[in-house]
Amino acid sequence: MAEAGVRKKISVTVNGVKYEREVNVRTLLSDFLRRELGLTGTHVGCEQGVCGACTILIDGQAIRSCLTLAVQADGRSVTTIEGIGSPEQLHPIQQAFWENHGLQCGFCTPGFVISAYAFLSENPNPTDEEIREALSGNLCRCTGYQGIIKSVKAVAEKMQATAVSNTK
């Protein structure tokens, strides 16, 4: 653990907004987002890098914000769940989770949506098995994963269909 008390100035772009802040060097990125910026949609379920609830995107890559220090995000671009969609304009992944009962208590949901987002941008046409594997780094205690897998499948199919109709 970095030495307590040492502070460092960082500049991070989060959901398109640039923030300059001075942080304690040992501040976790998850704490920075939640407490410093008030972006509480990123959840912390274990602080051990296992549950995936804290998943965010840094420069497009899905990472665990509980295993990352705020200073490591200096100069980089972060996307959190708040940057994916809004209640008025849900992202197709969020819409699919809503339609397919991909969530219950909602605590794991931001992590799953972000993981699915990163996964589908790499593999837009996955098999069930690939979906399961891709999401196996995220824990959900409520749903038994049925609705989640269904949601990701549904959105992949929809994106495929749109892609096909767009090329026509």
Next chain:
Amino acid sequence: MIMTKKGLGASVKRKEDPRFLTGLGQYTDDIEKPGTLHLAILRSPHAHARILNIDTTKAKQLDGVVAVVTGEEALDYYGPLATTINISNNVPEIYAIAYKKVRYVGEPVAVVAAVDRYVAEDAVDLIEVEYDPLPVVVSVEDALEPKALLYEEWGHNIQLEWKTTIGDIDDAFAKATYVFEETITHNRYTGTPMESRVCIADYNPATKHLTVTCSTQSPSQVRTLIAQTLRMPEHNIRVIAPDVGGGYGTKLQANAEIIPCVMSRILGRPVKWTEDRVENLLSGMHSRDYSCTLKVGLDKDYRILGLKAKLIGNIGVDGTCQGPGTPALLVAAAYFPGPYKIPAYEAEVLGVVTNKGPYGAHRGYGKDIANYPVERMMDIMAQKLGISPVEIRRRNFIGKDEYPYEQISGPIYDSGDFQRLMDIALEKVDYHDLKKKQQEWRKQGRYIGVGMAAMLEPSGAAVFNGVFNGYQPATVRMTPEGGFQILTSHQNIGQGVETTLPQIVASVMDVDIDDIRLVYGDTDVTPYGLGPFSSRGATYTVSAVYEAAKKLKDKILKIAGHLLGADPQDLEMVNGHVRVKGVSSHEASISLKELGNKVYLWPGPYGTVPKGVDCNLECTYTWTSEVVKWVPDEHGRVNLYTTHPTGVFVAVVEVDVETGQVKINKFIVSHDSGTIINPMIADGQIAGGIAHGIGGVLLEDLAYDRNGFMVNADFQSYLCPTAMEVSDIEIHHIECPSPFTPLGTKGMGEGGAIPSPAAVANAVEDALEPFGVRVKDLPLTPERILEWINKGEVNHGRS
């Protein structure tokens, strides 16, 4: 039954989802008042030790630390933890912060309040404690010996001891053609909600009001427990529960929550405690951890003549004050007979305290304990008799025409049809074809097995003396503009009540669910009542909401009758309007908005409301069950549960005999929970429950070593099932409405967790039949499977 698109029976999308999907939910840790201090807790590294001395000097000197409080210092501000539940068990004197002695690894010893959590955690490392270690009680044998006493004043380690004999049990066994006896065990595990416990306490020394915001399933119950433990007037305490990130029974007490309350009371400032995952595994509620010896006598036609069950539970430190777990063992004793007809019955229960973590509720609450040994036993007996597990169940199921059925152990089952449920499950899984193919697969070296378990899910417990007594009011209120609010203590913990309860009111009032909002999670706002536990929502809360809505509808019709000059009897509510039945003319109709406006605002009540009508457009109904029986008969029998969902679950598994790996290929469920409010949500509950069952049978194990250390207190080594372990789940419903609730609904939510361990264990045994494997201890780790395969090969055949 009213079947509107938005009402009862429709798979309506959930009202609560948009905020969760966009990160706009608000869980307790998301809330922070300026000036809040953060807590960190020093926890015992010893399973059992006397505390000789605590030196907090260095910790107090650290920059940013505001206070350090020990168990002894806290005594000036609170008493022992209040009792959550007590059914003839021993209640210990035990405190939120250890006093004089620690009794499990992870027990709070001292608490730091500091400007942030990082500093508070640093300070915890600076507290010096001198312990005098005591002999450690880990196993049931340790407890009974006794190797040491957890509570010296008891003189033993027994928290619960109970026995009943009903019918001529000796005669039953004397007459039996076949007698089987097996001891069946289950590992200790828990719910691990993704949101661990979090609690913010804010005591105002001027008003002497305490506001507690916490992640709990039961705000009213928590308020009572805090008042009793802190010895504060309950009317000065307000408990707020915002969005809750899962509960599954584990958030039904106030033990750790007492710590922030006492710290805020001492400091007069808001304080926040956010439990980390290690703390949650060590000290959040544990469940299961039992051994059960069953003895069954069958007649020549394989019908059960007598059942004897001896259950021994390893409770851990306590299951009455720290958490409500201990009586789960009695629930098991009431429900061992399960779906079967049992002419003679004997049950013996022993619950011992040990130096493991607290015992609470977790999806099942003893119904799982009743289920696993019996459903395993049915398969074991079938194997030994050389008959099909289908046949032995078929011959012993309660018949569909026998409901309401008074079980020998006391419970009254409301409705059901196990035979049909089993037929459906077998047909959907294509059982006979599978059994045929199984032989061919074996020739190819593939070991695929199919296992079933019947499920009985007593739902809606009403337990005398305490905060689980079934008290459930609901208020339904109409606003001036004709919208509705439902106010209830029934917390949303992910089970979808923000949608399903409005569906109930929508079906009564014939309005859109978007015009109805559930208001909950604040004891200053809702009527006092209980939270979601014991799958009680669709038994108690739904019934209370339904009756309150009907009362309000009655009032609305009376007022509308007065305004329309019509007899209220001739009126109906249609699509947000009250109108003369069947008439669509404008004059014969008034919108709810117009009516609300008239009563509340323009002109107001005079002249608008008929004489003798209390014009408050708000009705409260407290629903109580007519079948609950608290006075024990000569055998000590009572009836605590009102409704009983049923089901038959079938698991198909494949075992890799080289690696010992078990893969679940699919789950087929046939299920009956009476009238279903929202099928999509009901299916989600079943699937979630199955995932907990799969976790318990394959992966999850709160493992303690001989010194009472938990060896896997983190998510790297305590394995929760992921999307790779939970198979596809196919669910089929039948609906046998409950005669004991106004809408025929039955509570549900635990049903998935109850039978799935037995279904999987039975399937694994079926897969490994050529090796003569008998499934013993859980979870079914690859090491254990390989050991059994090897042993089975040596023994060459069935045990």
